[in-house]
Amino acid sequence: MKEQLYTIPVNDAFNEPCECPLCKIYDNLEQESIDFMLGPSYMEDDIRMETNKTGFCTKHIKQLYDRQNRLGIALMLHTHMKHTGEHIEKMAKSCNSSKKSLFGKKEKSPLIDYIKEIENSCYICNRIENVFDRYIKTVIHCYTHDDDFKKKFNESKGFCTKHYGMLYEYAEKTLNSSALNNFISDLNDIYINNFKRVTDELEWFIDKFDYKNENEPWKNSKDAIQRSILKTNGLFIE
Incomplete structure (x- = not known):
């Protein structure tokens, strides 16, 4: 099958000996998004309007800070804080904490909903998810249309639990019964067998701390913790 815009990163990720190719794709998107945010984009009005409303999650604000572009992050934080502060101040003044419903209970303040909304929003998360969804679709499309892929x-090292679930869910939504059965059968085998493999390697890592095994070889267990974290949490640990 001829490579297209979304098939190239998918094939590149599956060419690497990674415990979850989709985590690799996501990590690449994340780094590209951080670079994008700290390039000229933070001066563009339409992007700043969005970041003013959404802000950034804890993980991504830390990654932005670590890139050392102090002016860029200061500008984004400043206008986001002005936007948030003005909204909260306005809502705080209009909310009557003593207001009660017909049943005598205090009504929930819209201020709480607003705070929860901004606490659970992130411009970078949104940007990645909008693109990443297409890569999930691309994986399934390549599986069903490209024998080489x-x-x-089927020869990959499997997936983290989150991305295994995403592939499973999207396949159920899009594939007919015959194609679905084949895909799910392969997906289950790949995930379960490789999850067990890493679990066994982690077990041997633990057993190596028993004095009876101190002279035994490490086998493939030296980085079992890092690979286990990737399998369970989708996080790359250096």
Whole structure:
């Protein structure tokens, strides 16, 4: 199958010996998004309007800060804080904490909903998810239309639990019964067998701390903790 815009990163990720190719794709998107935010984009009005409303999650604000572009992050934080502060001040003045419903209970303040909304929003998360969804679709499309990719898929090291679930869910929504059965059968085998493999390697890592095994080889367990974290949490640990 001829490579297209979204098939190239998918094939590149599946060519690497990674415990979850989709985590690799997500990590690449994340780094690209951080670079994008700290490039000229933070001066563009339409992007600043969005970041003013959404802000950034804890993970991504830390990654932005670590890039050392102090002016860029200061400008984004400043206008986001002005936007948030003005909204909260306005809502705080208009809310009557003693207001009660017909049943004598205090009504929930819209201020609480607003705070929860901004606490659970992130411009970078939104940007990544909008693109990442297409890569999930691309994986399934390549599996069903490209025999070479299907072979590559079946020979991979599996997926983290989150991305296994995303592939499973999207396949159920889009594939007909025959194609779905084949895909789910392969997906289950790949995920379960590789999850067990890493679990066994982690077990041997633990067993190596028993004095009886101190002279035994480490086998493939030296980085078992890092790979286990990738399997369970989708997080790359250096």
